[in-house]
Amino acid sequence: MxxxxxxxxxxxxxxxxxxxxxxxxxxxxxxxxxxxxxxxxxxxxxxxxxxxxxxxxFKFRGAYHLLSQLSPRERSKGVLTFSSGNLAQAIALAAHLNNTHATICVPRDTSRVKLEATRKYGAEILFYDRHKEDRTFFAQQAAAERGSYLFANDHPAIxxxxxxxxxxxxxxxxxxxxxxxxxxxxxxxxxxxxxxxxxxxxxxxxxxxxxxxxxxxxxxxxxxxxxxxxxxxxxxxxxxxxxxxxxxxxxxxxxxxxxxxxxxxxxxxxxxxxxxxxxxxxxxxxxxxxxxxxxxxxxxxxxxxxxxxxxxxxxxxxxxxxxxxxxxxxxxxxxxx
Known part of the structure; x- marks a missing residue:
């Protein structure tokens, strides 16, 4: 990770x-x-x-900028982050355009239209309960299991x-x-x-x-x-x-x-x-x-x-x-x- x-x-x-x-x-x-x-x-x-x-x-700006900077090794492992929906879609599309796979951790109450668009762009979705679970810890565990490149939504490139x-x-x-x-x-x-x-x-x-x-x-x-x-x-x-x-x-x-x-x-x-x-x-x-x-x-x-x-x-x-x-x-x- x-x-x-x-x-x-x-x-x-x-x-x-x-x-x-x-x-x-x-x-x-x-x-x-x-x-x-x-x-x-x-x-x-x-x-x-x-x-x-x-x-x-606007999220696509930061998502594409970040993923375009990944090394071939990082792209091969895929990327993982957490999002309430708009960053999820942006990362999913940017990952597709940059030849890598995206996994997104989203709250269970995320809007359906955002979930559907995220799936359409090819991302894997993991759900967490934002009232009971810490999203950062949840994402860290998921990234460790997958060996994915983990980043938060305030990454400097974003x-x-x-x-x-x-x-x-x-x-x-x-x-x-x-x-x-x-x-x-x-x-x-x-x-x-x-x-x-x-x-x-x-x-x-x-x-x-x-x-x-x-x-x-x-x-x-x-x-x-x-x-x-x-x-x-x-x-x-x-x-x-x-x-x-x-x-x-x-x-x-x-x-x-x-x-x-x-x-x-x-x-x-x-x-x-x-x-x-x-x-x-x-x-x-x-x-x-x-x-x-x-x-x-x-x-x-x-x-x-x-x-x-x-x-x-x-x-x-x-x-x-x-x-x-x-x-x-x-x-x-x-x-x-």
Whole structure:
């Protein structure tokens, strides 16, 4: 079993190296604007549409970057990690493209649509109970049994790959005041911080967590990684119980703050995105939009990373049964080049 690397001194150069690796392998996702959204928030919002990335989330960036760096020996043994769903799909596809096999440890309550996609890409799935079992220990045991290359979702290469999404946003919209990203274990936020510090340090970076899943908020307040009880939130991709080893030092240094949103705020944001923007988001992917709609993001020109769109059909039906307002047939957003 290969182990996690020692703490890596991440920098802007890691993000640039990742972007060089990823050229041609990922979508350069568009940035949308919406006059109706701007009127409602009295801000200018620039929506980075990572729900249009391969496998439906930004996770493919880091997954492909990491697996492309594996040695032939490591690829022959296969890879193993743990995920709530989006990283599982991303690793499964990246493993297929890099000629290796993926095993993913997922919570038993992982969304069905994410499980089906992960299996479709050829990965093996192992289930654990997130309320009773420690996912890291579970994954370590599984990797030891298989001799697989084990890594966590805040591996330095994954952080650097995630940061390329924000690097693109900064290139497309260079005069932003703030950027807001969702926070789980903190890898995306850390990558965003690195991209901003190297490209335009004056831009403020804020993270968004669901109420009841504020492990990063608590950890930042205490200035040390702090574990919380298993979070209960509809945003399954943001149910981290402790910040990542590699991501937390970066976020402690550069994040301007954590913005909390309720599940009700997230549901309202999903409805708004579908009705007024013709964008379908999963709960985790809508958290940043929720913070914007609730007036919690400082600044006038805001970059908003929409992280994923892998939403279950059953969830959509339940959501719309509780709100009968018709969806607008007209898109009010436009693509920025």
């Amino acid at each position: 290969a182990c996690e690397p020692l703490l890596h001194n991440l920098s802007y150069m890691d993000v640039l190296d990742a972007w060089s690796t990823l050229r041609g392998a990922i979508h350069r996702t568009p940035v949308f604007t919406s006059s109706s959204l701007d009127s409602r928030t009295e801000q200018s919002a620039y929506l980075k549409c990572e729900h249009l990335q391969h496998t439906g989330s 952080i650097a790959g995630a940061g390329t999404a924000v690097l693109e946003l900064l290139e497309d919209v260079p005069d932003l005041d703030s950027i807001v990203v969702p926070v789980s274990s903190g890898g995306l936020a850390a990558g965003a911080c690195l991209a901003i510090q190297g490209h335009k340090p004056s831009v403020r970076i804020y993270g968004v967590e669901p109420e009841g899943a504020g492990d990063t908020l608590l950890s930042l307040e205490r200035k040390e990684r702090t574990r919380i009880p298993p979070p209960k939130t509809i945003a399954d991709g943001l149910r981290s119980d402790i910040p990542g080893v590699h991501s937390f030092p970066v976020n402690l240094q550069y994040l301007k703050g954590i913005l909390l949103v309720s599940d009700e705020d997230i549901l309202a944001a999903i409805r708004y995105a579908a009705r007024h923007l013709n964008i379908l988001l999963e709960p985790s992917g809508a958290a940043t939009l929720a913070a914007l709609l609730q007036g919690k993001v400082p600044g006038k020109r805001i970059g908003v990373l929409l992280s994923g769109g892998n939403i279950q059909t059953q969830f959509i039906e339940t959501l719309w049964n509780s709100d009968r307002t018709p969806i607008s047939p007209h898109r009010t957003s436009e693509k920025r080049i």
